[in-house]
Amino acid sequence: MKKKNRFLQNKTFVVFSVLALCIILAAIFAPVITGGVDPLKGSLMDALLPPCKEHIFGTDKMGRDIFTRVIYGARASLTATFGVVALIFLIGSVMGIISGYFGGIVDAVIMRVADMMLAFPGLVLALAVAGIMGASIKNAIIAIVVVSWTKYARLARSLVLKIRDRDYVAAAIVTGSKTPYMLLRYMLPNALPTLIITAATDVGSMMLELASMSFLGFGAKPPAPEWGYMLNEGRACMQTAPWLMIFPGLAIFIVVVVFNMLGDSVRDILDPKNE
């Protein structure tokens, strides 16, 4: 029974990693898929066309093809999301491992800062950071990273603390292992699987957070195709042209579903509790 179960889980992993790969490839080869249509140019003659043969998702009020913009929008969303996840993963793990391994005042300082971030509804601070520094994708990324790294730091710290006092760690120190070696050889591999699971399951929610930032106007800047911002533009013409908001939203939805499923299956495969 158990064997079959794990096999099944692996199958979902296979299916959804193929789908995720398709999304990434679509983003990379956007010009090929859209047949060379420029996502930034449109003719006002074609403004607000409902979905038809030439424009399968319709056009927006500048006459730009929605399908093209949705496909190109994958680039912005995916790079920003992966950037955010990679950064919080890196910063959080490093801070957490250092904090757990060295303890003392370093630990106290890092953890108090983490407390502050945790004592706080995340989006509020992220909005404040992005708003104050000005609207751009880069600032939206920084804002979310500033707020979210603490989760990983806490996790890494607790994982390090679990093995910090084990005999084999003490033995390694006694036999003269240098600190960087200790961190890389013992602490990091111990914390890594759990951290990777967390990162994999976080991709979807980070994407949603970035999209809501741009929706509010604190992310991508106008002419660039980005899903959150396209929804914001679509909101104004909701009555006359609902397709403006339906397709970018659908794109976010589908991509988040795929990455959530992928994250969940990675968790199921890596989580030692399931073995």
Place this chain on the structure above:
Amino acid sequence: MQIVIVLIGISFITFALTFMSPGDPVRNMYTATGVMPTEEMVQETRQELGLNDPFLTQYTRWLGNCLKGDFGKSYSLNKPVTELLAGRLWPTLKLTLMSMILMVIISVPLGMLSAVYKDRWIDYLIRGITFLGCAMPNFWVGLLLMLAFCVYIHAFPVISSAGDFKSLFLPALTLAIAMSSKYTRQVRTAVLDELSQDYVVGAEARGVKRSRIIWFNVFPNSLLPLITMFGLSIGSLLGGTSVVEVIFSYPGLGNLAVSAITSSDYNLIQGYVLWLALIYMVINLIVDASYIYIDPRMRLKE
């Protein structure tokens, strides 16, 4: 004590952020009133507002005023920040409470059903729906609901500024959908944990009716983890309503904050951030305190 340290830290961070920011509040203030300021006017106003003082002086002065309950004046709206925030607090609280109620109404029965009928079709259906619900951006849900109920059916107003039940319902429902998806899963896990306890088997062996076990034993026992979640989601809701408030033009705190940010109204942003942090922490304290009433074991530990 912990709270004081954290609050001071947060106040420092927000103040430092606004201090480092590139926008100039004085120029923004003048542009808002439609005046093109000369260089002297800008300098004079800066002097008047104390914006030329060194960082720490400004910070301590600001903090001192905050402790007295004075968060300064909003540059863009020309009103005291405290008054503005207080005026917007109630609508946001109303929205939060309404969506929490909706969330409980939706998620507790679904979660229970899903746990009790584990691995049956109804469980799979509920899990599937909650999974999709988690992946929907809440602003998209809001827009779709608006499209369906306001544009096509005309059942609800498009702009929810009236403050009555009708204008509250759609924004609250939007928030509730995303949250109930998460919460239903929590309810399911909590109830499943409780169902696998020995006393359930024992009670069943003694011939107690299953429905009785579920309602009188399992349900009360699985409340504890749910209350933690509940408290946490009140907090994140208070801060997370901005997107939905903007969509429905609802006159709440989040909407105020977004407009404050776009017009770089620093006093207002700082006040908003501090207020929310305070509210959030008070809620967490209440949640912690409520354990004592729910779980008698906690009283013994004290």
